[in-house]
Amino acid sequence: MNAKLQWLRNKMASLDLQGLIISNPVNIRYLTNIQAEGILLLTRKENIYITDARYIEHVHSTLTLFDEIIVYDINDVSRDDYENFFLFCENVGFEENYVTYAKYKEYIRKYKINNLVETENIIEKQRMIKDEEEISNIQKACEITDNCFSYILSYIKPGMTEKQIADEIEQYYKQRTDGLSFDTIVASGENTSKPHAVPTERKIQEKDIITIDMGCKVNGYCSDMTRTFFVGEVPENIKPVYDLVLKNQLQTTEEYKDGANTRLLTKMVENDFKLNGYDLVHALGHGVGLEIHEAPYVNYKSDTQLRENMVVTNEPGIYLPGKFGVRIEDTIAITKFGCISLTKSEKNYIVI
């Protein structure tokens, strides 16, 4: 059995779970590499993956004997089979944050489960700590993101639209990776004041401010980086805001390390912003992995510790509605004694 499944089986034992139903396809991919539609059952003795005719061939080509996963075609699973999977299991876990209420009721009925219990994101928590291969995939995605950003700086010319720039980024990624990890944000002028701007037909002008938030996937693993930069010159009124965001991004990078508290990290930035008359309107960061947003979350509501081999973003931003906004974001790997920024593009004033 692979190390991730073995880890999960140990965790199940410690939680007194004799069975587990895994429905979230991201968690299934994480545990098995399978990318299909189906369900993974950990029963007392077996690991079972049930899928349909469309995916059977693909699933068999993904798995090796070493995985110890039995694959069923859903059309070959009888009512009795379902009822037998968790026979003699006292407690069977399920993913209450993924499974709908309707499915929850269906599971109880179909598998005849006495005690279907919540598992409080056990797999998502496991996913927070990345192994070497996972970090290496994220690192590659970040490297390509740095290269793409440096290419796009040379590509952008006044007169181009935000959409055109976003398309160019997508093409760049498509030729080199599994594609975008999220819809690219290209915002210019006052559009930068929207944290989640969608690229428009607005044309880049001389003396514009531009924010690009971009990322790609390598073997399913994401990168995430934002830079705010300038056409021709840095306007004097923007400099103090840019400097404040950068100062906080750098300070936070110093503080991102094993043991750091996510709430305190956020409060630190929030306080410094408030002292200067600004607000922190979104989270300071989020985990990055098979999903672009995953645990741990770095915001004032989340009270967890950063741990070695977590990968999280550090992305303070200030937004002045109708005027402009500045965000600087890196994807960062946490180590025992500090952190390593996996995205490495320039953070001092960038002028094109």
Place this chain on the structure above:
Amino acid sequence: MNAKLQWLRNKMASLDLQGLIISNPVNIRYLTNIQAEGILLLTRKENIYITDARYIEHVHSTLTLFDEIIVYDINDVSRDDYENFFLFCENVGFEENYVTYAKYKEYIRKYKINNLVETENIIEKQRMIKDEEEISNIQKACEITDNCFSYILSYIKPGMTEKQIADEIEQYYKQRTDGLSFDTIVASGENTSKPHAVPTERKIQEKDIITIDMGCKVNGYCSDMTRTFFVGEVPENIKPVYDLVLKNQLQTTEEYKDGANTRLLTKMVENDFKLNGYDLVHALGHGVGLEIHEAPYVNYKSDTQLRENMVVTNEPGIYLPGKFGVRIEDTIAITKFGCISLTKSEKNYIVI
């Protein structure tokens, strides 16, 4: 209040629901045009949309006074507010097929709801019947899909890869629509034997068979069309299979009308395939609207009637593993006395 919300309020009255929590963003878009992250509450007297700072501006710009929707910033909603929304409501409905088990429990706690009841897809069922504006959007998406297909037939040359062709389709759509309604399938040679093939680096060859399954979105509404066609000539061994699929696609188109039973429609095709030694391995069709796959489903498990102003696909296919596959699919609007194919590309042998 708009007609869709009014319809829903009447439905609630008939189901003895005094309140309703709508969480599915597609349903929220359908009812309100809002495209954001948030939740729609229908209370005894008010329609309330709760969102966060990122979307407030956008939501206000979408809504008019006529909508009669009160918008809240989630940060301004107190614990008391939540408990008051459904005060004196005996039964509050929720979307059990969208809401996770964890959210279900949170709703009960947060809104202090006595009786949180399942609503059996009331909004999805309403969405099955399209109004004029919705059909007109789908019609536009289908027209552009026909044009794109005819362009792509002239574009394809031996030596191009499946991925390259899929990219060209995406670019075509991007310039004219809201984008793809699903990831384009371009399968060639023996890859056509996989119903859900993903475009590969395989190069188009002389005498190849090619299947393209494609669609785009106009104002959020989807189109969906598949054609199987040939390079240079139609191989003799493929002709009988193609003819059988086409015959069934045409016969089904005759039968798609108000009152037709989805299970019987499917059985009809299945039987004819079996008589000829083949299987129908996937559904015969599915509803098309704001989602590319939505109710009603046309397969042997679904026992519903087609109704006037439903829009559904008609897509019989035969797949011979390791050899080749043929699928022919149109997006179809049901009328009182028959149906109208909204995609109109050629269905007899296409040779490029």
